Amino acid sequence: MNMKMKRKDQRKERRHRRVRAKIFGTKNRPRLSVFRSLKHIYAQIINDEVGNTLVAASDLEFRKSKPLVKSKKIKEEKGMKAGKIAVAYQVGKLIAEKALKKKIKKVVFDRGGFKYHGRIKALADGARDGGLVF
Numbered sequence: 515m516n517m518k519m520k521r522k523d524q525r526k527e528r529r530h531r532r533v534r535a536k537i538f539g540t541k542n543r544p545r546l547s548v549f550r551s552l553k554h555i556y557a558q559i560i561n562d563e564v565g566n567t568l569v570a571a572s573d574l575e576f577r578k579s580k581p582l583v584k585s586k587k588i589k590e591e592k593g594m595k596a597g598k599i600a601v602a603y604q605v606g607k608l609i610a611e612k613a614l615k616k617k618i619k620k621v622v623f624d625r626g627g628f629k630y631h632g633r634i635k636a637l638a639d640g641a642r643d644g645g646l647v648f
Contacts, residue, residue: 530627537624538562546609546621546641546648550633555602557609557637559621569616571609573601602633606640614645623648 539545539562549556559569613621621641628634642648 526627528627529629533625533627537622539622539624543620543622544568544618545624546646547624548626548628548634548637550602550626550628555598555605555633555637557605557641559609559613559618568618569609569612571605571612573605575608599633599636602636603640606637606642607644608640609637610641610644610646619645620647 537545539560541561541563545560545562547558547560554573556572557570558567560567613619623638625634625638630638638648
């Protein structure tokens with residue numbers, strides 16, 4: 515690993531530790547944790563008191579269970595870019611739908627050290643539009 519990548523990883527790790535020091539999910543208000551890889555995006559709702567994952571969703575599951583909504587429709591609806599950002603928005607709506615089935619309405623958002631823009635922001639917007647409050 516070259517020095518530039520090492521520094522970038524260290525910055526992300528530092529951001530992640532700083533965020534997690536302030537955020538803790540409880541039974542009444544669990545934590546919505548987001549992980550973004552180069553190809554996929556994952557979201558979990560976690561109760562940190564017990565250490566249980568209450569609800570989970572990812573774009574892999576989304577693509578299997580529901581046909582992919584044309585990104586042009588979402589682009590018109592939300593004024594967003596197409597592609598992975600549109601899929602992240604749909605994953606946010608999916609996790610909100612699953613959470614509401616389990617009677618979870620309020621969550622604490624954990625961006626996991628990622629900057630709040632692009633796919634992370636789109637997932638958060640999708641979750642809010644789906645009915646979650648944070």
